Amino acid sequence: MSNRQLYIGLMSGTSADGIDAALVDMQTNLPQLITTHNLPFSNGLRTRIHSISIPGDNEIDRMGELDTELGRHFAQCTLELLAKAQLTTNQITAIGSHGQTIRHRPPGTTSNCFTLQIGDPNVIAELTGITTVADFRRRDMAAGGQGAPLVPAFHRALFHSSARDKVIVNIGGMANITWLPASGEACGFDTGPGNVLMDSWINEHHGVSFDKQGGWAASGAAHQELLESLLSDAFFKQPFPKSTGREHFNRQWLDRHLQQLPFPPANQDVQATLLELTARSITESIDLLCQTEKEILVCGGGAFNTRLLERLAKLLPNCLVSSTASQGIDPQWIEAMAFAWLAQQTINHKPGNLCAVTGAKREVILGGVYYAS
Ligand SMILES: Nc1ncnc2c1ncn2[C@@H]1O[C@H](COP(=O)(O)OP(=O)(O)O)[C@@H](O)[C@H]1O
Ligand SMILES: [Mg+2]
Secondary structure: OOOOOOOEEEOOOOOEEEEEEEEEEEHHHHHEEEEEEEEEEHHHHHHHHHOOOOOOOOOHHHHHHHHHHHHHHHHHHHHHHHHHOOOOOHEEEEEOOEEEEEEEOOOOOHHHHHOEEEHHHHHHHHHHHHOOOOOOOHHHOOOOOOOOOOOHHHHHHHHOHHHHHHOEEOOEEEEEEEOOOOOOOOEEEEEEEEEEHHHHHHHHHHHOOOOOHHHHHHHOOOHHHHHHHOOOOOHHHHOOOOOOOOOOOOHHHHHHHHOOOOOOOOOHHHHHHHHHHHHHHHHHHHHOOOOOEEEEEEOOOHHOOOOHHHHHHOOOOOEHHHHEEEEEEHHHHHHHHHHHHHHHHHHHOOOOHHHHHHOOOOOOOOEOOOOOO
């Protein structure tokens, strides 16, 4: 018990649905998930995050206020997790906090690339009394990388097998894949939108934040002309390394494609098309990497979308497709676990990026450390 090396990972992704917190024991090679906690965001907070994620007025004040407020939410989520686990602050080595991405402009999209995650780690360290590692993405970008995705190194640590080729598919607001060949180098990249467009469409038409199990999408049929138009976006054909975000795949992007159609499709058919877009962009990316038989493990909130998993399985007939629950790990917590693992890498002065994934010139120690005392 006393040998445990406990880290906490805090994750809030582009969906801005809330904070996932994972308490992880890093004592062995295989990180063990001990306790989890979710702190949902109110509709008001989610709307403010979405609205600052696209260019608008008075961004510095709005960002500064959200930075502190989110820092307090991350701290509150940590303290609630500790209470659940019946642990005290001094039993935790460090927190790894991803923060909330409010802008991501990677190399290839602009000459002055940058990426910005907020949720002040000074506030987290001060309110929890736990050393906090944060701002993981910018060092990779400074080394010439995309700053994203960062989860593949953890996917490799957790899931690599020398007996079987695997692909880990993380479907959050955006989606990314990690290719883990039984022998050879791991790689991965963002494949495009995950849930973000489906969430936005159902919210607009039914006032709910997501399409439970993909039920509404399953009631419609993919509209071929719209699907082909969406898939013609240059991002899908771009070679990796590549990463993306809400700046690119958002409601306005969808609108531009809808407006080109002679007749508007039925609402449920648009939902079915958006689900198919996520499925096709993921499976076509996987086919590009390798076409042999392999195991596909799905994580992130999209793993709960039964319809989406059905479509992935159908589009990858020679693969075994399942959620990471089949490996005993609830798909909701993998990304939070990844940031606990990345914090440990940083605390131990080890790099956290994979050059083959982000395109960085070299492996670097990620993040800044905000000491408890
Ligand atoms: N039961 C479910 N059915 C369908 N989709 C779901 C379900 N649960 C979660 N999701 C989807 O997962 C998203 C959250 O996934 P998450 O991995 O937290 O993304 P992010 O990292 O962007 O926050 C939700 O917005 C929703 O679209
Ligand atoms: Mg989330």
